[in-house]
Amino acid sequence: MPEAVTEGTVFVQATLKVLGGKWKILILWHLKEETRRFSELKRLIPEITEKMLTQQLRELVNDGIVSRQAYSELPPKVEYSFTDYGKTLVPVLQALCRWGEAHLERLESEIGKRD
Numbered sequence: 001m002p003e004a005v006t007e008g009t010v011f012v013q014a015t016l017k018v019l020g021g022k023w024k025i026l027i028l029w030h031l032k033e034e035t036r037r038f039s040e041l042k043r044l045i046p047e048i049t050e051k052m053l054t055q056q057l058r059e060l061v062n063d064g065i066v067s068r069q070a071y072s073e074l075p076p077k078v079e080y081s082f083t084d085y086g087k088t089l090v091p092v093l094q095a096l097c098r099w100g101e102a103h104l105e106r107l108e109s110e111i112g113k114r115d
Contacts (some may be wrong), residue, residue, distance in 0.1 A: 018063045019089075023056045025096065031066065032090050035081035044098075065089065105110050 019025055023045065030036060030044045042053055055079060060066040065086035071077040082090075 006015070018029075018060075018065065021056060021059075024051060024060060025093065026091060027053070027056055027060065027092055028086070029097070031082055032093055033078060035069075035079045038078050038080070041080065060086075 006013075019028075026045055027041060030041060036044075038053070041057075042048070042050060047054070048056075057066060057068070061068045061080075064083055067081050067083050067086075069079045069081070071079075
């Protein structure tokens with residue numbers, strides 16, 4: 001196997017290790033423009049369980065993509081935002097969004113042709 005192909009696979013695997021999973025990209029999408037509280041993220045992604053949101057956020061924090069700021073208040077307040085390193089993913093998220101939009105338009109166009 002050519003070295004460039006193997007290298008590329010390693011890079012894609014490294015990306016998937018950080019961004020893989022059903023919810024991470026959606027969580028990051030909601031954090032791309034502003035800091036959010038846990039409850040806001042849960043409201044924006046109603047299909048995700050609290051346990052899964054906690055797990056996915058913890059992984060993103062451990063990978064240095066998202067920062068977690070806890071405030072000693074009652075009730076407890078925790079906010080999540082991109083780290084400077086995490087902000088480098090914004091163009092990737094925007095590209096994924098554009099691709100998704102084009103993909104849905106293509107699907108709608110194909111359905112229209114069948115009708």
